Amino acid sequence: MSQTVPSQIIHLPKGFSFSAVTAGVKASGRPDLSLIEAAPGTTAAALFTKNRVVAAPVEVGREALAKSRGLIRAVVINSGNANCATGKPGIKACQRICREAAKLLGVRPEQIFPSSTGIIGVPLLADKIVAKLADLISARASTEQGVAQLARAIMTTDTRPKVASAQFRAGKSTISLTGVAKGSGMIHPQLATMLVYILTDVSATPVELKRLLRESCDVSFNCMSVDGDTSTNDTVLLMASGKSGASLKTPKIRDQFSAALQQVCQSLADQIVADGEGVQHIIHLHIEQAKTRDEALRVARAIAHSLLVKTAWAGADPNWGRILSAAGSCGLPLNANHIDIYIGRQRVCGNGMGFPFDEVQAHRDLSQAHCDIRVKLRRGNASVVFQTTDLTAEYVRINADYST
Template sequence: MAVGDARFPEMPVIEGLRLGTTMAGIKKPGRRDLVVIELPEGARVAGTFTRNAFCAAPVVVAREHLAACVARGEAPRYLVINTGNANAGTGEAGLRDARASCAELARLCGVGEDRVLPFSTGVIGEPLPMDRLLGGLPGALETLGDGAMAWREAGEGILTTDLRAKGASVTLELGDATVTINGISKGSGMIRPDMATMLAFVATDAAIEQALLESLLRETVDRSFNCITVDSDTSTNDACMLISTGRGAAVVSEEQVAVFRNGLQRVMTELAQAIIRDGEGATKFVTLQVNSATSRQEALDVAFTVAHSPLVKTALYASDANWGRILAAVGRAPVEDFDVTRVTIDLGEVRVVENGGRAAGYTEEAGSAVMAREEIAIRIDLGRGEEAATVWTSDLSHEYVTINADYRS
């Protein structure tokens, strides 16, 4: 299952960046599961990582290596990503394995070990099959390329339970020049990002200073990957990386920054929404919009309370217009001095709740017609202030339970 007909785009070249993918047998035979991304000298990299206290070994090492590079005024030269094994919950042995993967790739490419960043995704608590991972690196390097096929194969090579590769691309006009932003992401379950998502890699040929790159990443992640949830579980391995190769036009003026920020937000949002559309067992794509809150955080609290309700999510799966479940979830959100008589709730174009109860004009037929759709918008107006937030989620189906019950079998 997956919602909508999201097709992987034809990615243009990002000058100076190459991607290579191979089948190392880490996940299972005959499947792409090891990706190497090569960055040019002079590039800049920013990253955000999971806040899960049990963060995976590659997260620890990637943070360390990125910080060391930035402190020297350099950038990483290579990213190495494996699927099929998260290398999380693996203690000191996991850290040794993450560092060993960096050391071997660094040796093969003639760079310093800390100029390689590792990323992993898959089953937690299992040791990495290092013989297969290290043995697969030369094959990944042999396939390095910068064209559309290299992007597509990399998008496929980072997947776990995902049903389809996820990519997004925009080309922007910056005065007389153009710049491109490409991105790939993966994620289907264990999705409630607390910084980014399972894994996302976004690159641009624009030249952007380090401080601005980091600021742009934080801003756009906060309104994209940090606004999605499938099952309320934050992964041990979340990472989102933003790469500037510096081979294109410089982003300097306020106008250029605004144009680039808007383009980057489009890519980040499209990648984030693609994860929800491909959520484990998902049959519905749901937009939860909360308006008239006293703060953005209050709006997010209400939206996530509704999005995380198993009763709301199962009603969505059943196309059951059981609006009382939505009302109850809104009512238990952490909101101070809540005046429920000022709240309105709409299912699509249908007003469901007003004045503290069911809207006078509401009919079960109208509500059921909206809930039967593949894409549903739920709008909640708190009548308290001027702030708003939007969260994207999916329904909870029998298939979700089956996928996660059988995940390790």
């Protein structure tokens, strides 16, 4: 395997083109309507939010994948309005956009995959979007600039665009992957206002794509939390054009692809957490010696979801008692006397008790942009690495008046 390191260099997968325009959904006048067009025969698979309140595009997109048997020809994304809690009119607006885009592209409506992100509960004015579809489609190009424009146009409270790319060779073929993502607040396991599109030119069936996507998501997007809220619109879409000539049928290529996909997902997850609303510090939470990975995840989420823990991190305060207490409230029959906690390289809690440590050093470790915190449960051999963030007054400020 060679060159699978994700980077800001965009390795354009063959068979895709991109564009973005301003349709006036965002009040700011910034680009808010974007397109990914895919070559005939492109296969696709997606994972969606587990929230019971789902946005219209999630319903319509799920149906599109089913009806088209995973043969998607274009993704139409608007930002500025989530088209959620908009009832039947929301579904109709979404379907109309898909229908009009399909007509202009000469494909079937179920081959259009819709996405929306933004405010919940405000009717989406389809007219504005439909009026710009012709411009959007005629602007499309298979260029790095097109990818960069797309990554910007899907942003809401994000402060920067998020792109990750990987490439590897298999025999005479070069396989490329490029992912773009948006997400900043409402970030929690099980996907949360997070839109991710990953494009590749490998050849694969929708079923293969779904399996690999789930594996990669489990260790990347599902192992992070900014604020614990689960969005109504989360979507991770993987599309494969097959234009590289290489196929996942070859086991070696499948392994290489799987590794590259995981790296792209991890890079995008890192970028999303780093852009978390008001985030000062990123915490890599290592939960070790759990009985099962699920158990480790449960402890990680309890810690990552505790306001008292997150605010202590905001102050770079090595208050390990709050970490211990949060772990204790996760619902598992943990034995506090078996728990060790490390901040950076220092053990700060041993057997559930304070352990002498250099507080100045711990404060310094927690003041860095990244800090490792390790919690050992002494119950088994399973572990998880979970990314989370501090909670700052800035987060509150950003979210205290979003809609008004």
